[in-house]
Amino acid sequence: SQTIHQWPATLVQPVGSPLSLECTVEGTSNPNLYWYRQAAGRGLQLLFYSVGIGQISSEVPQNLSASRPQDRQFILSSKKLLLSDSGFYLCAWSVQSQPQHFGDGTRLSIL
Amino acid sequence: LAKTTQPISMDSYEGQEVNITCSHNNIATNDYITWYQQFPSQGPRFIIQGYKTKVTNEVASLFIPADRKSSTLSLPRVSLSDTAVYYCLVGPLSGGYNKLIFGAGTRLAVHP
Numbered sequence: 648s649q650t651i652h653q654w655p656a657t658l659v660q661p662v663g664s665p666l667s668l669e670c671t672v673e674g675t676s677n678p679n680l681y682w683y684r685q686a687a688g689r690g691l692q693l694l695f696y697s698v699g700i701g702q703i704s705s706e707v708p709q710n711l712s713a714s715r716p717q718d719r720q721f722i723l724s725s726k727k728l729l730l731s732d733s734g735f736y737l738c739a740w741s742v743q744s745q746p747q748h749f750g751d752g753t754r755l756s757i758l
Numbered sequence: 759l760a761k762t763t764q765p766i767s768m769d770s771y772e773g774q775e776v777n778i779t780c781s782h783n784n785i786a787t788n789d790y791i792t793w794y795q796q797f798p799s800q801g802p803r804f805i806i807q808g809y810k811t812k813v814t815n816e817v818a819s820l821f822i823p824a825d826r827k828s829s830t831l832s833l834p835r836v837s838l839s840d841t842a843v844y845y846c847l848v849g850p851l852s853g854g855y856n857k858l859i860f861g862a863g864t865r866l867a868v869h870p
Contacts, residue, residue, distance in 0.1 A: 683860075690845065690860035691802070737801050744851035746792050747858070749801030 649674035653738050653750035661758050666711075666725040668753050670738030673719065678740040680721040681747060682713055685735040697721060733757045762846045767865040776833040778864050780846030783827050791822060791829045794845045796863070802845060806831070841868045 650673045660666060672678050679698055683691040693706045695713035703713050710729050714722045721738055735754050739747040763781040770776045782791070790809050794802035806813055808820040808829070819832040833840060843863040 688862075690862050692860070693858065735799070739801070746804050746807050746851070748804060752799070752801050754799065 649740070649748070651738060651740055651748060651750040653736075653753055655753060656751065657754045657756075659756045659758060660728050662730055663727050666723070666728050666732070666755070668723040668736055668738075668755075670721040670723075670750060671719055672721075672740045675719070675740070675742055677718060678742050679747075680715060681739040681741075682721065682723050683737040683739065683749075685737060685752075687735075691737060695723070728757050730757050761859065762848055762861050764844075764846050764861060764864045766862065767867070769867050769869065770836055771869050772837055773835050776836050776840070776866060776868075778831045778833075778844055778846075778866070779828060780831070781828045782846070782848045785826050785848050786850070788850045789848045790851050791820065791826075792847045792849075793818070793820065793831045794847065796843045796845065802860075805844075836866075836868045838868050838870060840866065842866060 653670050679696060681696045682694045684694055685691045694711060695703055695705055697703050697715045700715055700718055703715060710732060711723060711725050723736060733756055735752050737749050737752045739749045741747040790807055792807040793805045795805050796802040806815055806818045806820045808822055810822050810826060813820040821830045843865050845860055845863040847858050847860060849858040
């Protein structure tokens, strides 16, 4: 069966520090991959999605970037974190016409 | 882009049936309706998906009228563990990945 892993589960970073969140999917090939951010009490906002290795589409202008170095690996990065980057970050995957499946997220706090 | 409207919150009691309705007046011909459940500090979990009429699985039913401008998620005999936020999404299943819009969802509270 397919599984998705995100780490770390929680992260506390100072303003101006770099960021790297990793997401990996197991049990499937050539998935579509997504990064979402969720503010407290709000819905999910799509940040990036990828249909293949090296193919990244950005949905909103921001301080973050994404990369897909391998088929089942999706990385969310920042060179310098801002206070506004705090939130709950979720990775998801889907294949063909199937619905998206989410990881358990990373709660990022910026101090 | 098809926008969805759901009640902000609902209350129920253990053992009751809960129906959460979602409005999506601008649904497109190739759009599907998908419902997710989210617990605090967890990712959303897929519940059910449909295109028209009625879909049923082991946890819920989804009712979609002929005009598809709304849909109703039905949870039979809820328990305390069904307390969560429920999201209704409308969008195509293939292509148009950026067209899935998560609203604020419906916060369901189940009381003993």
